[in-house]
């Protein structure tokens with residue numbers, strides 16, 4: 001069985017939508033009113049437009065389903081989505097990249113190319129990526145390291161790589177026509193600098209960026225401090241990159257139910273590095289346990305502070321600690337609810353913290 005089957009429970013979306021149209025006309029319940037308020041996804045719009053025109057309520061050949069039957073259909077779709085989680089999909093991003101060492105310089109190779117990326121089960125979309133991954137491979141270095149990054153452009157557009165948050169010399173900042181010429185299709189460019197400030201940073205395209213970052217040219221650039229004594233001791237150190245453009249609402253390049261859960265043993269301490277590569281704010285909300293915010297944009301907070309919902313704005317990075325004290329499977333999602341749930345079930349920016 002393919003994972004796509006989870007999205008096709010016995011009651012199809014199309015059948016549900018058709019009946020939903022009838023129900024909207026025949027029985028103006030609160031659910032029907034809610035359905036009509038929700039923005040239609042393109043596929044839903046297509047389904048709705050290809051459906052035959054709804055007959056007058058009194059002329060309906062088939063009686064509309066009862067309220068209970070409609071609730072059953074809706075619940076079945078929600079249940080199927082949750083049961084599919086964590087759904088296997090092809091491709092995984094943010095894999096730690098090992099550098100090649102050249103006389104003390106850490107050398108990384110980044111190739112920009114187009115791939116088909118499976119965002120959620122069965123949903124394959126064109127993506128522009130670094131080294132075939134979305135997010136791109138994780139670069140993890142130490143403050144003071146010398147790094148060299150070879151970028152090869154196999155895309156049909158020029159591109160550039162910006163090291164977001166890193167206070168590099170200006171000619172390494174990766175902004176076309178301000179600091180360098182764009183890297184043309186088929187061309188290469190080499191960046192080299194001594195890694196300045198520690199913290200959770202990013203690298204991404206800075207050329208036609210609304211499209212290129214939206215399509216997936218992004219990744220985490222994590223700099224460990226030279227003085228490790230001020231780093232919190234954690235059992236799990238994880239990155240959560242938010243995006244909201246070409247591939248819909250995603251966490252690390254995947255939409256629910258293909259998002260990866262965070263799994264911890266009871267008592268473990270988790271560090272989550274949120275990074276927003278999208279164009280909207282995403283208030284990430286953890287159920288069951290609080291988050292302790294320790295850093296913004298790589299800079300330590302004056303004092304750690306606690307919350308359960310944290311706004312992550314475009315370009316921001318927030319580092320938080322979570323003590324996995326409360327056993328169970330806990331929903332962990334963006335709290336702009338249209339980024340996380342529809343009448344068809346949860347999607348997009350939803351994952352879970354599983355405390356064993």
Ligand SMILES: [Cu+2]
Pocket residue numbers: 281282283334335336339349
């Ligand atoms: Cu959101």
